[in-house]
Amino acid sequence: MNDADDVFAQASLAVAHDEANAFDAVVPPIVQTSLFTFSTYAEMEETYRGLKVRPTYSRGLNPTVRMFEEKLAELEGAEDALGFGSGMAAISSTILTFVKPGDRILCVKHLYPDTYRLNQTLLKRFGISATYVDGRDEDAVAKALPGAALFYMESPTSWTFETHDIRTLAALAKHHGVLTVIDNSWATPVFQRPITMGVDLVLHSASKYLGGHSDVVAGAVAGSKALIGQIRSATLPYLGGKLSPFDAWLLIRGLRTLPIRMKAHEAAALSVARRLAAHDAVESVEHPGLGNQLPDGLTGTSGLFSFVFKPGIDIPAFADKLRLFKLGVSWGGHESLVVPAEVVRKQAAGPNSAIDFGVDPRCVRLHVGLEGADVLWSDLAGAVDFAARSQT
Numbered sequence: 001m002n003d004a005d006d007v008f009a010q011a012s013l014a015v016a017h018d019e020a021n022a023f024d025a026v027v028p029p030i031v032q033t034s035l036f037t038f039s040t041y042a043e044m045e046e047t048y049r050g051l052k053v054r055p056t057y058s059r060g061l062n063p064t065v066r067m068f069e070e071k072l073a074e075l076e077g078a079e080d081a082l083g084f085g086s087g088m089a090a091i092s093s094t095i096l097t098f099v100k101p102g103d104r105i106l107c108v109k110h111l112y113p114d115t116y117r118l119n120q121t122l123l124k125r126f127g128i129s130a131t132y133v134d135g136r137d138e139d140a141v142a143k144a145l146p147g148a149a150l151f152y153m154e155s156p157t158s159w160t161f162e163t164h165d166i167r168t169l170a171a172l173a174k175h176h177g178v179l180t181v182i183d184n185s186w187a188t189p190v191f192q193r194p195i196t197m198g199v200d201l202v203l204h205s206a207s208k209y210l211g212g213h214s215d216v217v218a219g220a221v222a223g224s225k226a227l228i229g230q231i232r233s234a235t236l237p238y239l240g241g242k243l244s245p246f247d248a249w250l251l252i253r254g255l256r257t258l259p260i261r262m263k264a265h266e267a268a269a270l271s272v273a274r275r276l277a278a279h280d281a282v283e284s285v286e287h288p289g290l291g292n293q294l295p296d297g298l299t300g301t302s303g304l305f306s307f308v309f310k311p312g313i314d315i316p317a318f319a320d321k322l323r324l325f326k327l328g329v330s331w332g333g334h335e336s337l338v339v340p341a342e343v344v345r346k347q348a349a350g351p352n353s354a355i356d357f358g359v360d361p362r363c364v365r366l367h368v369g370l371e372g373a374d375v376l377w378s379d380l381a382g383a384v385d386f387a388a389r390s391q392t
């Protein structure tokens with residue numbers, strides 16, 4: 001068994017295990033309730049004094065949400081995890097737990113655009129600054145770390161899909177006493193387990209692969225009991241971005257097929273990416289799996305990558321010609337999706353959210369879904385050829 005198979009087997013086990021359910025139901029119940037009552041004054045008092053742990057109100061503890069959190073913690077190799085109402089709720093609550101006015105957070109370049117906007121708008125308003133560094137340049141990271149309150153990573157990065165040496169970056173941060181956080185939505189714990197590489201906290205947009213069916217917006221953070229405990233007490237109760245029981249139930253369902261879905265996304269995306277790389281109209285393909293070997297710590301690749309057209313290709317004509325690939329943001333579900341960078345850049349140039357996300361205007365992002373590599377390629381190749389013929 002190689003490493004990748006081992007991770008796959010571990011992940012399958014982690015998502016399969018449930019505590020005993022009522023009626024021996026194979027699907028855990030949705031405890032769809034806001035509150036839980038006490039049978040005696042003594043029990044209520046004991047619970048409020050923290051002598052007994054049991055649910056009282058679902059913004060705090062809910063059994064279905066807790067079941068999702070335990071599964072995710074196990075998948076990530078973490079002691080604990082917390083579910084949130086969106087990926088951004090997980091990201092903002094986590095950052096705000098560990099910073100105060102006057103602090104600086106260090107981030108890798110090419111963050112998820114709304115994380116970047118969080119830094120540039122809300123955090124700035126509260127006196128927290130952000131600086132950006134190329135995560136591939138370890139000397140630059142080492143120079144920028146001293147004095148930072150937090151080091152925020154993504155690998156691969158959004159849109160550009162650069163990969164970083166997570167183990168080395170985490171060790172550098174540890175050396176300087178800086179807390180590390182990474183957005184692991186792209187790889188999922190099936191293909192990358194940052195906690196085992198020394199990262200302190202792992203964030204997810206569970207709206208993507210963890211849910212896997214494009215029917216839930218949710219988020220999560222995993223890490224040590226101590227750090228998760230800080231988030232649970234410092235920000236989660238007051239920002240209130242709690243995961244709902246029904247969404248947790250959808251995520252538990254999604255997790256059951258996560259390992260096989262990831263393998264299918266990987267195979268189809270690699271097949272499409274290789275064929276794109278060989279196409280005359282394509283300048284480059286940004287996909288971490290096209291080199292000779294994967295970076296250390298990444299055991300597989302997912303379905304999201306980008307490519308850059310050669311000059312003169314009519315991108316709107318390409319987009320409109322596609323039938324299976326739908327025009328849409330987000331990713332992680334069954335359906336294949338396409339987003340031209342130019343559209344996102346124009347949105348990003350709005351008044352509050354000016355963002356130079358450093359992406360080529362001829363860049364197009366693809367999410368390769370589960371429809372099958374060959375039919376997807378024929379859709380894509382047809383549209384590329386059409387757009388090349390109608391060159392502007």
Ligand SMILES: *Cc1c(COP(=O)(O)O)cnc(C)c1O
Nearest residue numbers: 086087088112183185205207218
């Ligand atoms: C979608 C996404 C987020 C934000 O998650 P939401 O669930 O939409 O709030 C964060 N990081 C990455 C990489 C994402 O793709």
